[in-house]
Amino acid sequence: MPNYGSSHMPESSSSSIHTSMIAPGVLGVKIIGRLDSLSTGSIWRETNLELDRTSPKQVIVDASEIEYCDGSGIGYLFELRRRLEKGGGELSIRGLHKEFQQLLDLFKPSEFEEPPEIKPESFGFFEKIGQSTGKICEEARALVEFVGETGTALLKALLNPKQVRWKDALLVAETAGVNALPVITLIGFLMGLIMAFQAAIPMRQFGAVIYVANLVGLSMVRELGPLMTAIVLAGRSGSAFAAELGTMKVNEEIDALVTMGLDPVKFLVVTRLLAAVIMTPLLTLFADLIGVLGGSIVLISLGYSLATYFRQIFSTVTYVDLLGGLFKSIVFGLLVAGIGCLRGLQTEIGASAVGESTTRAVVGGIVLIVAVDGIFSVVYYYLGI
Secondary structure, three states, rough: OOOOOEEEEOOOOEEEEEEEEEEEOOOEEEEEEEEEOOOOOHHHHHHHHHHHHHHEEEEEEEEEEEEEOHHHHHHHHHHHHHHHOOOOOEEEEEEOOHHHHHHHOOOOHHOOOOOOOOOOOOOHHHHHHHHHHOOOOHHHHHHHHHHHHHHHHHHHHHOHHOOOOOOHHHHHHHHHHHHHHHHHHHHHHHHHHHHHHHHHHHHOOOOOOOHHHHHHHHHHHHHHHHHHHHHHHHHHHHHHHHHHHHHHHOOOHHHHHOOOOHHHHHHHHHHHHHHHHHHHHHHHHHHHHHHHHHHHHHHHHHOOOOHHHHHHHHHHHOOOOHHHHHHHHHHHHHHHHHHHHHHOOOOOOOOOOHHHHHHHHHHHHHHHHHHHHHHHHHHHHHHOO
């Protein structure tokens, strides 16, 4: 520990600053006590005087004995770092308590610099390709990091269910799932009705109208039920997740959670993922049932009884078909909630930032759902399901 020579007591008796040249061009600064709004002004003045007198290339701050540090203290450390970096110097902070260090890390000097005058640049074809490739790589890296964080958080939640905020998860399940029943009912019924009408025309030419029931049952249970439910949730719930977290990000509420030592992924994302995983299969079952009922209207209008229609469906649709569709719906639910939360956490600062995050969440969610559904189709084909 260096021997700090000069000592200054600020106006507040609860803190003091000690400075000493510990090596040529290296100034040592030790702060003791509280670094708050009462003492920071005096400490900053003393530090400026010492910097003007010694002009060091490096400043080492011993912060191990700082008992308390509020926003003004963080501003002091931040401005000290920015002044040294502007003059080509370097600041090293040692022993700062973890909670104060986390608050300091939220601020980057580059964000407070005056932006240079940007001149429009014209990029060539290959430069644009390189920029697009770089953005894709950054998106992939962020996605992998998010998957790792959420996977770890979900595993901890499953191992310790008492740590999960189940009240919030149930509230999200109500808003994202139960409140989606009307639109799921409407779309499911119309999908079954339309599909049955479209299939009845060609089936009638071959005298096989009864097999419309097979088509409606298999299509709804294996494909259209999970897919339609996931797309509706992507446009309804995924966008809501992105908007909620994006608004919190713009209002710096997520930064406040980090400052208080709370993990945003565990505190905000896990509850939404669990709600989506629980509600998506239930909504898919409901959509399957409503779609089958919609198809029954067509068969009844063509002279077939309801018992005949359902007997035909039960002879075709198996538990494997049902479970395969439900498994897809679970994965779709994870995708919808995950991409919505990710885009919300990636929200930038600005008036249009939340809208952009919401749009990206909906588009990204639908694209991922369709892509993963194609993968499921190939896998199920080779598995013979």
